[in-house]
Amino acid sequence: MNKPMQDKQLIFMISLPRSGSTLLQKILGGHDDIYTSSEPWLMLHPLYALKDEGIQARYGARLAAQGLQDFISDLPGKGEDFYYAQLRDCYLSLYAPYLQGSGKSRFLDKTPRYYEVFDELQKTFPQAKFIILYRNPLAVLASILNTWVKDDLGKLKEYRGDLYQGIEFLQRDFSAYNNIHIVRYEELLLAPESTTASLFAFLQLPNQPECIDYGKRPAERWRYGDPRTVYAKSRPDTQHAEAWQQKLGIAEYRKLLSDYLQILGKTGFERMGYDFAQAEQAITKNMPAHSATHTAPSLCQLLQSTDEINKSLDEANKCLHNENQSLQEANKSLDEANKRLHDENQNLHEANKSLDEANKRLHDENQNLHEANKSLHEKEVIMQGELAKCRHNQKEHSERIKVLEKELAGIFQSTESLKEHRALLQPRRKLMAYKRLLNTINSARENHVSQPATNQGSMPIDQ
Structure with a gap:
């Protein structure tokens, strides 16, 4: 009866794809104690089922993960360690038939994307060996x-x-782990002997340098892994170390x-x-x-992932919606502003019209003012001429006035003399007037005496 397989018989190889993992798998698979087969991907499903993100399923992966976590945490007196122990026993029983059929003692599971469940693998198979391949x-x-x-x-x-x-x-940083060995693809190509010797020592297996010439052994062509280069070569080729620069x-x-x-x-x-x-x-x-x-x-x-693209599209659509809303508001504001601008333009047009009319009136007034100024200027010239004449005449008049004043002074003196003369002649004039009166009376008397009395009722003048 075969002994149950133990986790210390497991070797996990983890890397990025296209890192030379198929090459290293071919080399290790040539060892007398190691069996390997393509890429099992065996442990991804049960261990990733504990994660509530990164997987999509029609049944609802997030809900399934939460339900599984609740189930594990509620195991009576058991819990997470019991769950991992049961997984270990289950999946070791699946690896075991390959070892039993090959007669070898170690199973190499080369599944590059086990980096997704590395921590869970450590919990499930704490005694397993892990090879991490870098490129x-x-x-x-x-x-x-x-x-x-x-x-x-x-x-x-x-x-x-x-x-x-x-x-x-x-x-x-893997320095805290004692079951991890780091291999670099470039070192495997440039120094395969020392690289594999160190690796076999880590695996506690005899060093078999002949494993490096993997192409000398008959081997099946695997579904997964490098589809060309590994099968075209028979051992590591140093030319591939910097081949990436050729492109x-x-x-x-x-x-x-x-x-x-x-x-x-x-x-x-x-x-x-x-x-x-x-x-x-x-x-x-x-x-x-x-x-x-x-x-x-x-x-x-x-x-960009589909979720990121959808998220970006949602954000872009949201931004576009907001921008459209802002644009609509801006258009509304613009319409209102255009309406106000139209009204202001209309007012401005009317103001310009009024201004034109005012300018026309002002022009006419300026024209009239110009003509008035011209007329005033002409009148000013005439008045200046007349003023000059007046000033000339004034001078003559002043001189004439002076002459007249002298003449008037003479006349005044003559008048005063005349007054004095008149004063002297006044009694004489009265005497002469009396004499004329007497002459008149006498003449009338004489006429009366010489005529017959016709008016007997009349009185004589001398009465």
Whole structure:
């Protein structure tokens, strides 16, 4: 009777896709004690079921996760540890038949996306060995573009989780774990003997350098993993270490790789053990003098998830709705302003009309004033001439007046003399008047005496 399989017999290999995991799997699979088969993906479903995000299902993944968590927490006297122990026994029983059939002692489960459930794997299989494979993330992106995306850049968003969440996993600090071994793809290519020797020592297995020449052994062609290069080669090829730089002459690829480097940033890039300045220099030196890179789509745009796109569309629609509402209000205000402007223009037109009439009146008044000024000027000239004559005549008159005043003074003196003379002649005049009266009386008397008395009733004059 076969002994039950233990978790210390498990080896998990975790990496980003296109990181050389198939190559390392082929090498390890050549060891006398290791069995491996394609990519099982076995533990993703039961362990990811505990997460309430990142998965969609018609039955409602979030509700299912919450229900499962409630079920586990309510296990009488058990709880989470009991759940993981039961998972361990269950899935070890699924791995075991492969070991029993092959006669080997270790099962290598190479499923790159186990980075999604790494912590849960540690809880489920605490004695298992974990190999974490690193590759320059720019090389990973370049390989994804060359192998899977090619000319259809829209496919790139299918690998969003690898390029974001996968990188976040690789940036973690694993120094506290004693069941993890780090392998770098570049070191595997450049120094396969020392790299595999260190790895076998970690696995507590005999070193078998002949495993490096994996192509000399007959092997099945797997469904998953590298579909070409591994099968075209028989051992690690150093030329692939920097092969990602060969595509930098393509503007779209160079743009995407440059974007990715900037997204990772110097700290994040170097946290994974790679030189940021060296990678930046590699991109820059392959950039033509007149580059059209700026016309290529950005990596962020290509990696947008459906939820992010929908969220962006919702936000854009909301903004558009708000803008339309604001535009309607602005149009309403503009209409009101146009109406006021029309009224003001009408008033201005009428004011201009009144102003034109006033200007016309003012022009006429100015014309009349001009003519009046002209007439006044002419009169002024005439008056100045007359004034000059008057002044001349005044001078003559003044002189004449002086003469007349002298004459008047003479006349006055003559008058005074005449008055005096008259005063002297007054008695004489009275005497002469009396004499004339006497002469008249006498003459009348004589006439009376000489005529017969006709008027007997009359009295004599001398009576």
